[in-house]
Amino acid sequence: MATxxxxxxxxxxxxxxxxxxxDLDVTDGEMIVIVGASGCGKSTLLRIVAGLETxxxxxxxxxxQSMKGLEPxxxxxxxxxxxxxxxxxxxxxxxxxxxLKIRGLPKDQIQHRVDEAAGLLGIGHLLQRKPRELSxxxxxxxxxxxxIVREPKLFLFDExxxxxxxxxxxxxxxxxxxxxxxxxxxxxxxxxxxxxxxTLGDRLVVMNAGRAAQIATPMEIWExxxxxxxxxxxxxxxxxxxxxxxxxxxxxxxxxxxxxxxPFADGPRAGAAGRKxxxxxxxxxxxPGQGGLDxxxxxxxxxxxxxxxxxKLADGTPLTARLPGARYxxxxxxxxxxxxxxxxxxxxxxxxxxxxx
Amino acid sequence: MQKKVIFKGAVLPYLLLAPQLLxxxxxxxxxxxxxxxxxxxxxxxxxxxxxxxxxxxxLDVVRDQTWLDSAGRTLLxxxxxxxxxxxxxxxxxVQADKHIRxxxxxKTLLIWPYAVAPAIAAVLWLFMFHPNIGxxxxxxxxxxxxxxxxxxxxxxMLMVIMASAWKQVSYNFIFFLAGLxxxxxxxxxxxxxxxxxxxxxxxxxxxxxxxxxxxxxLVVNLVYAFFxxxxxxxxxxxxxxxxxxxxxxxxxxxxxxxxxxxGSSSAQSVILMLLVVALTVIQFRYVERKVHY
Amino acid sequence: MSVTTDATALxxxxxxxxxxxxxxxxxxxxxxxxxxxxxxxxxxxxxxxDVNTIGRGDVPLLPGAEAVANYTQAWGAGGGxxxxxxxxxxxxxxxxxxxxxxxxxxxxxxxxxYAVVFFRFPLRMVFFWLIFITLMLPVEVRIIPTFQVMVxxxxxxxxxxxxxxxxxxxxxxxxxxxxFLTIPDEYVEAAKIDGAGPIRFFIDVVLPLSRxxxxxxxxxxxxxxxxxxxxxxxxxxxxxxETVVVGLTKMIGTGDQQNEWNVIMATAVFALLPPVAVVVFxxxxxxxxxxxxxx
Numbered sequence: 001m002a003t004x005x006x007x008x009x010x011x012x013x014x015x016x017x018x019x020x021x022x023d024l025d026v027t028d029g030e031m032i033v034i035v036g037a038s039g040c041g042k043s044t045l046l047r048i049v050a051g052l053e054t055x056x057x058x059x060x061x062x063x064x065q066s067m068k069g070l071e072p073x074x075x076x077x078x079x080x081x082x083x084x085x086x087x088x089x090x091x092x093x094x095x096x097x098x099x100l101k102i103r104g105l106p107k108d109q110i111q112h113r114v115d116e117a118a119g120l121l122g123i124g125h126l127l128q129r130k131p132r133e134l135s136x137x138x139x140x141x142x143x144x145x146x147x148i149v150r151e152p153k154l155f156l157f158d159e160x161x162x163x164x165x166x167x168x169x170x171x172x173x174x175x176x177x178x179x180x181x182x183x184x185x186x187x188x189x190x191x192x193x194x195x196x197x198x199t200l201g202d203r204l205v206v207m208n209a210g211r212a213a214q215i216a217t218p219m220e221i222w223e224x225x226x227x228x229x230x231x232x233x234x235x236x237x238x239x240x241x242x243x244x245x246x247x248x249x250x251x252x253x254x255x256x257x258x259x260x261x262x263p264f265a266d267g268p269r270a271g272a273a274g275r276k277x278x279x280x281x282x283x284x285x286x287x288p289g290q291g292g293l294d295x296x297x298x299x300x301x302x303x304x305x306x307x308x309x310x311x312k313l314a315d316g317t318p319l320t321a322r323l324p325g326a327r328y329x330x331x332x333x334x335x336x337x338x339x340x341x342x343x344x345x346x347x348x349x350x351x352x353x354x355x356x357x
Numbered sequence: 358m359q360k361k362v363i364f365k366g367a368v369l370p371y372l373l374l375a376p377q378l379l380x381x382x383x384x385x386x387x388x389x390x391x392x393x394x395x396x397x398x399x400x401x402x403x404x405x406x407x408x409x410x411x412x413x414x415x416l417d418v419v420r421d422q423t424w425l426d427s428a429g430r431t432l433l434x435x436x437x438x439x440x441x442x443x444x445x446x447x448x449x450x451v452q453a454d455k456h457i458r459x460x461x462x463x464k465t466l467l468i469w470p471y472a473v474a475p476a477i478a479a480v481l482w483l484f485m486f487h488p489n490i491g492x493x494x495x496x497x498x499x500x501x502x503x504x505x506x507x508x509x510x511x512x513x514m515l516m517v518i519m520a521s522a523w524k525q526v527s528y529n530f531i532f533f534l535a536g537l538x539x540x541x542x543x544x545x546x547x548x549x550x551x552x553x554x555x556x557x558x559x560x561x562x563x564x565x566x567x568x569x570x571x572x573x574x575l576v577v578n579l580v581y582a583f584f585x586x587x588x589x590x591x592x593x594x595x596x597x598x599x600x601x602x603x604x605x606x607x608x609x610x611x612x613x614x615x616x617x618x619x620g621s622s623s624a625q626s627v628i629l630m631l632l633v634v635a636l637t638v639i640q641f642r643y644v645e646r647k648v649h650y
Numbered sequence: 651m652s653v654t655t656d657a658t659a660l661x662x663x664x665x666x667x668x669x670x671x672x673x674x675x676x677x678x679x680x681x682x683x684x685x686x687x688x689x690x691x692x693x694x695x696x697x698x699x700d701v702n703t704i705g706r707g708d709v710p711l712l713p714g715a716e717a718v719a720n721y722t723q724a725w726g727a728g729g730g731x732x733x734x735x736x737x738x739x740x741x742x743x744x745x746x747x748x749x750x751x752x753x754x755x756x757x758x759x760x761x762x763x764y765a766v767v768f769f770r771f772p773l774r775m776v777f778f779w780l781i782f783i784t785l786m787l788p789v790e791v792r793i794i795p796t797f798q799v800m801v802x803x804x805x806x807x808x809x810x811x812x813x814x815x816x817x818x819x820x821x822x823x824x825x826x827x828x829x830f831l832t833i834p835d836e837y838v839e840a841a842k843i844d845g846a847g848p849i850r851f852f853i854d855v856v857l858p859l860s861r862x863x864x865x866x867x868x869x870x871x872x873x874x875x876x877x878x879x880x881x882x883x884x885x886x887x888x889x890x891x892e893t894v895v896v897g898l899t900k901m902i903g904t905g906d907q908q909n910e911w912n913v914i915m916a917t918a919v920f921a922l923l924p925p926v927a928v929v930v931f932x933x934x935x936x937x938x939x940x941x942x943x944x945x
Contacts, residue, residue, distance in 0.1 A: 084836075102850065364769055376758040384799065453679060614797075
């Protein structure tokens with residue numbers, strides 16, 4: 001158990017820059033989820049921590065010690081792979097024991113640790129089986145077990161749930177969280193699934209194009225996304241992003257589509273009149289009501305208790321709304337925007353603009 | 358092509374490669390280099406002096422009518438072996454691929470001759486066609502057909518062709534069968550529903566799909582006939598009678614080992630090397646294309 | 651009504667045609683097998699008769715009573731006009747040669763393929779091509795200079811001389827390289843995190859995973875070694891190192907009628923048996939190995 005510190009980690013493969021300088025401080029026992037679309041560099045970051053890739057510049061510190069030049073085996077980390085990477089010719093027991101055997105642990109200790117981890121994961125009856133005789137969920141548990149028996153300073157998870165079906169994924173997600181809490185091992189968890197990220201992480205690192213777009217708790221990220229990328233990535237369906245301009249005085253925004261005036265509930269924004277803005281509004285914050293946006297609804301997806309409406313504004317900008325109930329129809333309608341739920345971003349940089357900023 | 362994930366090590370990879378490279382260097386590249394070097398030299402009759410003669414040895418070889426005869430003979434021999442061995446193997450593979458009872462037993466019984474050495478194949482044919490002790494040899498003579506492959510050059514050629522092809526059929530059979538089995542059943546079923554009769558199905562669907570295998574096997578069979586059949590010829594006819602069954606490789610052996618004419622033998626070796634290189638290149642270019650599709 | 655009759659008649663005709671076709675297929679395959687089995691059968695029969703029966707040319711088609719005598723003589727004393735090497739000795743030589751070639755080729759191909767695939771080091775591709783090129787240099791095209799090298803190294807008339815030069819193998823190296831490339835990168839990464847270095851990974855993971863490939867190659871290389879002809883012919887003239895394939899043809903010589911054909915045929919059976927047995931008993935691996943190495 002230990003802290004983890006990343007200092008300005010950069011990585012390039014030849015002329016391709018994959019990571020542009022990532023900083024991160026992980027406290028002891030914390031579960032950090034690195035989330036982002038494919039190609040954002042999240043796996044590379046994890047592999048750099050593991051020592052499977054070497055950073056181009058920057059530094060990784062585990063428990064305050066620099067890992068520069070250390071092999072993966074010497075970093076005292078354990079990893080759960082996307083395809084589990086269980087050695088196909090070894091039994092479950094041998095797979096879990098392999099790392100301990102190499103480290104020269106006495107036989108009875110190996111036996112004890114494997115039994116304990118197997119009990120924890122409920123795979124005690126599978127120890128003599130070969131990986132190919134296991135179901136996907138069981139393999140996943142064995143891969144976890146292999147990490148647990150090592151009692152490492154750090155757990156690294158590389159999209160370990162992405163090969164499972166939806167139901168199993170939800171189950172194992174909860175199990176990983178419980179285990180991690182119970183063992184209290186500092187963990188990095190990479191995923192592209194924002195629901196997984198929200199439910200698992202103490203804090204999230206949202207990665208975009210080789211940079212950490214935001215590092216914060218799941219609720220902070222949901223409530224105050226740092227930029228339009230994070231705003232669009234976290235939340236389902238995605239946040240609506242509408243072009244607007246700043247009103248003189250900074251107390252409200254004027255939507256480009258339809259000229260609707262949106263006063264800022266939390267205070268005025270700085271900047272000259274006409275400053276380009278992007279207004280974000282989550283689909284679940286829209287409500288049916290008069291005096292709001294004119295929307296042409298093209299598709300209604302009933303989900304039972306609520307419905308998702310897909311439509312367009314007057315200028316063709318797509319808009320999504322998640323509304324309670326199931327009595328909606330295609331055609332023109334009006335949706336109200338509660339002003340306290342608006343997010344304001346800069347039209348040029350996409351960065352969040354706070355009241356007064 | 359290489360893996361993305363690798364081990365570090367400065368000395369270990371060289372140690373791992375060392376045995377292979379050592380043997381390759383000493384027993385492949387050094388002699389091959391020597392062959393090329395010697396092909397430009399000529400020794401006098403007593404082995405006392407050596408002189409550099411440029412392409413003289415090569416010119417002597419290709420101007421030598423007996424060498425040209427031997428080259429022609431090799432072509433006839435190799436072509437016949439390839440056609441015979443490929444044709445009968447394809448025929449048998451098509452039969453064995455059908456859904457009939459005992460197909461697996463048939464396959465096993467057709468595969469084992471692969472294990473027979475070319476020289477042993479020759480001995481088996483000798484037992485059958487020896488003019489005095491062979492069942493068929495005596496039968497032919499009994500029917501008034503004068504048969505003795507030890508005296509008649511054409512009969513000798515026929516013998517080595519038959520024995521060489523006989524040994525190679527099972528190899529081709531294995532590959533044709535694998536090729537046939539890799540043709541998707543749906544394609545054949547579609548053709549059947551389209552109303553194509555079996556013979557038509559074979560020539561318009563199966564044969565074109567098998568052509569990569571057939572081409573690959575053609576090259577392999579030619580290389581086999583050029584080189585591996587040395588054992589057949591050596592144990593059956595010793596290149597005779599006269600020079601009736603002397604192929605190019607047999608001639609390299611007689612000129613080098615029996616007559617000790619190193620310059621000429623080396624020049625012939627170099628020519629054969631070029632031939633193998635050409636065949637290998639053709640095959641690999643072809644394999645590449647196949648991968649491409 | 652008439653449609654039904656037509657269909658029934660057609661079905662009947664089809665059934666008969668399919669039956670005929672099946673018969674034809676069986677006949678063709680049986681004929682093919684006969685062509686391959688008959689020479690062996692003839693040899694087996696010949697090896698059970700006495701020398702005069704065969705020498706006269708009265709080749710019978712049923713076994714005789716001399717089997718024990720012929721095989722005993724072939725095994726212990728040899729035959730042919732100039733009393734060749736006993737088949738027991740020759741078989742032992744062939745067995746040692748074939749085993750050493752197969753095991754040696756597999757061993758050095760495994761390590762060199764491992765180096766080429768799992769490491770990155772200067773001249774890697776150069777070495778790979780050096781090995782690859784040897785595909786194009788069969789023993790036959792470099793007989794004389796290779797023989798001279800053997801003389802210089804004092805390797806003629808030795809088992810080492812028979813085996814070592816034939817151990818280098820581009821085909822086996824290529825096959826293993828191909829297979830190693832299919833081993834998922836994640837195994838290597840898992841091993842690194844488990845703390846296994848390259849040698850441990852080779853022994854604990856790569857070797858066990860290569861088992862089927864090794865078995866398949868073993869069959870092919872054993873036969874390759876057993877069936878060597880030109881090389882032993884050149885390198886060995888010491889009778890005690892004679893291999894059975896070469897020894898057999900030496901017994902026949904120019905094919906004189908006066909040869910001890912009964913002993914020769916018994917020796918031929920000895921020469922045939924081991925490789926054929928290997929192919930028949932390891933057929934599954936053998937077919938897999940063959941179609942994969944050469945494609």
